[in-house]
Amino acid sequence: MLDSIEEIERRFADHAYITDRTLATTVFLAASLKKPVFLEGEPGVGKTSLAKVMARVLETDLIRLQCYEGLDSHSALYEWNYLRQMLEIRVQEARGLDKEKIGRNIFSDEFLLKRPLLQAIQHHSGPSPELLIDEIDRSYEEFEAFLLEILSDFQITIPEIGTLRATHIPFVVLTSNRTRELHDALKRRCLYHWIDYPTLEKERMIVSANVPGIQDRLASQVCRFMELMREKEFYKRPGVAETLDWAQALLALGIEELEPEIVSRTLGCILKYKSDQEKLGAEELQKTIAITRNFKPGPLVGDRQAAL
């Protein structure tokens, strides 16, 4: 089990996820207080990755519920396998079973389609699982209310079976891209953390950890370039995922230093919208690259914590 905040930081770093003290404390408290973690942030900053790495750190299963508009309890909780039930009745009739005995077993476990939330509650094998509820801002408000009920008690009532209670409370992570504001009731139930774009040093560490073999000089230039890009007005600002994609692409191409031609050819790794690519004109690209090449990075030290 996780004993301390430092251990969390260490174990996450082992899996190439660089945390900071605040995030590690939040995760530690969530595991200790048995409360869900609510991660908010721009797309591509590492919210879903945190959940995945956490599952590896806790050495447990990750049960993922991907939210979308129109998600309802049938897709999230459970559904009866109507077809199998009907076939079972037909088969029993064909076999000539007594009239009273037909259909007795159709509301049993084998006809129940367990969706992620029920899977999380009914997880019996091994340590308590991790439940990731991804992009909850894409679901409807009614679903939030429904989720709140589940998260409060970790028990559900299936009319035909009864009440099912969780044997172990799972570790729950909720993520949101902030496309809409979530209800207070749900946020209050959780520990909140806003994941921002990383600082330059942090991003360098992330790139070094996730793109093995990359030269420090190129990594620094890439990070500085991304930092400058994020200051500009784009429809979709590039996140850490884009930085890593780009770094891997440059490594694969054997690039050692940023050149305007290389950057414009690989711009698709960073900017995924044509209008954004057009907005970054050739002149501005040259200027930005010139700044990154003049950039002299300091030595890579441990994570400098915010001076409080």
Place this chain on the structure above:
Amino acid sequence: MLRPSPPPSRPLLSHLIRFSRALRDAGVKVNPAGTVELCRSFNFIDIGDRLCFYAAARATMISRCEDLPGFDRVFHEFWISGVEAAPAAGRPDTEQRDEPRNAPADTESATRSEEKRYADAGDDDAGGERVHAPEPVSYSDHALLVQKDIGRMSASELEQAREVVHELVKVLANYRSRRLTAGRRRDLIDFRRVFRRNTPYGGLPLRLCFRKHREKKTRLVLLCDVSGSMERYSRFLIQFICALRQVLPQVDIGVFSTRLTMVTDLLDEPNVDASLQRVLAGVGDWGSGTDIGGSLGEFNRQFARHIVRNRTLVVILSDGWDRGDADV
């Protein structure tokens, strides 16, 4: 294993409560049960570690990213510089000086160091009251923008306004009906229809029918005033309408100045500027005088029959300056 912890000492608890009040005074939306959760978290962290304490407070007490700057500021002022509000004359100072002496013996050492700091601050206060009223730091961006005159907005505010419009438009556009209708996607099986449809097969469900929630879209008619007095706002209004069209296809738009022109087809361009050009080209009387009554009358006569239905919403965007006949 968890070590059973003593309840937080009274001085620390009262500081926490005062901290939460300071946050509220500063306009930060504080989680009501946050203080309790923070106390619970003391079982697991070392509150002498400033960063840990900050992280725990941040995770339990706030739940919106807009509150982060305000929270940081109040946290810094409250716990680090040691300046805090003196709510009533005299009493808090004496409280602070007396209570550390009565502190229970089994308090954690970390708490004692906090108490000592506040006891010292209290002693310093003996001379007079230091009144410190934190100003509201965080404000609702939306609320400010709503009140601001569009014509006087800067470029960045216009950008923010555009985002607000996008959000509003999404909310306006759809409402999900609770009624269920026949659907082809695999949502819910419609058993009634399944049985009926499969009677030729002796009840065996060979053909399945589904139901899904019906999504009803509001029908909207927008009539925009583009006369001279509304010149500054016209561009923004067209952008608003274009955003609306992306989410709500069934919207009819008309512009009027001295007369009415329906411009629904002209706004089919994905690019806002191109749309604006087409509308300007197509409308003859842009920026001229206003005749609201006449234009609306024309709408009623010519177009209403085809466009306006039972659940249609007609919205008139105008500033009301009219040169025409008021009785029309």
